[in-house]
Amino acid sequence: MGVIETTKQRTERAAKVTPQDVRALLPLGQILDGDCIEALRSLPDNSVDCVFADPPYNLQLGGDLNRPDGSEVDAVTDHWDQFDSFKAYDEFTKAWLIEARRVLKPDGALWVIGSYHNIYRVGAILQDIGFWILNDIVWRKTNPMPNFKGTRFTNAHETLIWASQGEKARYQFNYRAMKTLNDELQMRSDWVLPICSGNERLKENGTKVHPTQKPESLLYRVLLATTERGDVVLDPFFGTGTTGAVAKRLGRDWIGCEREDVYRDAAYKRIAKELPLDESALTTMQSKRAAPRVAFGAVVESGLIKPGSQIFDKKRRWFATVRADGSLECETPKGKLQGSIHGVGKDLQGAPSCNGWTFWYYQDGDEMKPVDAARELYRLANED
Amino acid sequence: MGVIETTKQRTERAAKVTPQDVRALLPLGQILDGDCIEALRSLPDNSVDCVFADPPYNLQLGGDLNRPDGSEVDAVTDHWDQFDSFKAYDEFTKAWLIEARRVLKPDGALWVIGSYHNIYRVGAILQDIGFWILNDIVWRKTNPMPNFKGTRFTNAHETLIWASQGEKARYQFNYRAMKTLNDELQMRSDWVLPICSGNERLKENGTKVHPTQKPESLLYRVLLATTERGDVVLDPFFGTGTTGAVAKRLGRDWIGCEREDVYRDAAYKRIAKELPLDESALTTMQSKRAAPRVAFGAVVESGLIKPGSQIFDKKRRWFATVRADGSLECETPKGKLQGSIHGVGKDLQGAPSCNGWTFWYYQDGDEMKPVDAARELYRLANED
DNA sequence: GCGGACGCTGAATCGGCTC
């Protein structure tokens, strides 16, 4: 299909323009007025890191809806047809998703939130046009509205879809920050968060400004998990600007689209009051992947683990001699093994792979310690 | 679209045959062999009350996955989960959904379970052909498989869609039984249940018979919520027969479709061992007036205290039968008492009030334990 | 017999860089 572009093609096209060039063209910190699809069309290709979208849920869309060709959908009839309505909603959804995909960088990610009324339409279409679902997330509301008539289950959750540009596309996931946030357990796909109420809920003369204002805690988790400081977040259905407020607080840049004056005004006021967190607050836990790489040889060279000494696995089943260049030598019944701490560990266990840093131990006085402890010491001693 | 029939048309067509006529034509308690769509075609129109479907998820897994300790994950690589494309999967999905819709009575309901790999396809298609979504339900797993590589959120839930035949169609919802089961709070759209493991998991020579066996507690809640005694439940992807086993226990009739001999054999054996709960256990709370004040249902659902079993006071002066929704029934010289554990305890003693949790005991092996002990166990197993 | 250590496993779209 013509709308689908491979990750490779996108990467090549993106490479023609430098990131600095593109960033300079972006209306950072602005809310684009007018129709969302038209507004998206004004933005350059491959230019934002994250799209967060909270599209309309209602399938009886009234005058809010234009087909991709610009014609207006007449959905307001007494006998409006369910199937016509799905068709119109699908066209609208496909149009904004295609624009979002164009604007998003090849290694950017899309978030969409919805309920059972629309999320199956949205999910199927985003898969159709080439997005690759990474997770779906359930926002479990601590305080949902009850089902007053007792006719169904209390609708106590909404669904978010997180998707990359394609199956092979890269994406940002701050694993360590999420694990830290969740009490040292992996963050799960179900998030328990209260709905937006109290002081956080924007009100004008006692009535809520926007009917579906999302809680900041939800955006906080989304942005902390899948963006970095300085990233650009685009929200095509900006409303009263929850995305912008949280982005500003977390040191991310933002762009919004919103056609209603009332919402835009409220959002600008709200975001102006928001203060970015300072440097130290924004520093999050980094995974080992992001730590500077240290060769085992450097640890040996530094003397933390001595050449000629023996290292061994936790149960002392295997012993190996450390050589001057950081390679290992190990006598086995089947012959002599030699190689890296990883390779020898792998071969000894007959495993598909091995992290030598945690597999091997060395003797330090009375204690045995994983060689990873020596790497830690090395990093501390050689910090910039 | 040709495949769509209005609720009115369906009702008129159904009226030509009496319910007794249709029921006599049904292969109750049988697992139909062969292709699911062909098998469904052999069933008459408008004849079953509920369809529960656990279709292939179309996982599209890449290479092997190893745990951090090097062991290999036993993934779902069965041939029945392989499809060439979204298009092929969609065609398959539409075909079985259309047949399910034809077989289902006009006031029947459909349940489908899936993950993010397939549920958006399924949800959009069932809307397209005229089903009307009543709720989506999130099964939050207490013990999901972790994300070993630290690349995404732990995939800790699956999604169920519950749909009627159309926007105006009637459907069965046992509101009172659900509220009783949930400690006198409305049952929510997120259900916290463990995955199928331990003795419940069917094994042959130490290996699991089916890679994706669902927990009985999940089917228990589905059938208790949306079917009545004597209803016919059809499962087009029967597997090892969880739907049939729970249907039999709850006094519902069932029909299955399954093309794998191994699964059919295991299912027949399993269901043969299952005993239906007796009359009193199956009588659930119907009206508000008879409503028990307390929540004992979740303990019953979890299997810690079995529906149909007897509980008794410390001195074994009184005995009561536990019903499927957590209410009690007790024969006395003065007549039959029914209600919550608290209400029945109170009436038996002629006391102004009674804490049923400490009044009632259940037999656990050789020991008798207060039902509060089972509540403790339940809390421990379901801590948030 | 009991408590703790250890082992196994579950619907999973589960790397990234260099050469």
Add this chain to the structure above:
DNA sequence: AGAGCCGATTCAGCGTCCG
């Protein structure tokens, strides 16, 4: 572009075995 290498990464539940 594919192969090779480096090395990061897991939670709850249940069963078994050992002291």
